[in-house]
Amino acid sequence: DAMVIQNPRYQVTQFGKPVTLSCSQTLNHNVMYWYQQKSSQAPKLLFHYYDKDFNNEADTPDNFQSRRPNTSFCFLDIRSPGLGDAAMYLCATSRGGAGVGELFFGEGSRLTVL
């Protein structure tokens, strides 16, 4: 019944070694989000896609990129991870458009940077 699926659940990388996190959804939602969440903090929005329209947050570092090849999939690329990028990365989706538009979250990908 999983609706937003993130892979991998746990990722260990070395300082400066690129990493890609993936997210897929079975909800056919228009909007897909990537959030960064550090320990016991609120999720911080990095960017989101409304269909193919990419929306970057002003304070998201250039080190973070995203791709959405189709409705179902979205990727987060971290080009040169630093120690400060160690965090949980949450993918979420929403229907978009008018209405309440709750977000549905995946289980997250926990990134460790050595």
Add this chain to the structure above:
Amino acid sequence: AQTVTQSQPEMSVQEAETVTLSCTYDTSESDYYLFWYKQPPSRQMILVIRQEAYKQQNATENRFSVNFQKAAKSFSLKISDSQLGDAAMYFCAYRSARDGNKLVFGAGTILRVKS
């Protein structure tokens, strides 16, 4: 810009008792949505309850209810008959009806349930 404030970093409740988590927000908009999300340890964030600002009636979902005070910009969550499974981080969140693709989160409240 809208902000959401949760002034209680941590709360504790005895099993079967009632607890209220506080949330205030700041906005100049009149049409918006409010949410409480639950994030158990190492598990995904799920929606607990939501409230449309245009509705005067407080939302209720089983043991969970809200006290929505629009004029005071307050949106508290009441959990009745607390269960061990309610232990989690709870986030209050705001979404504008006008610019509706972003959710603004509060800092969260850790709820501990004692048996």
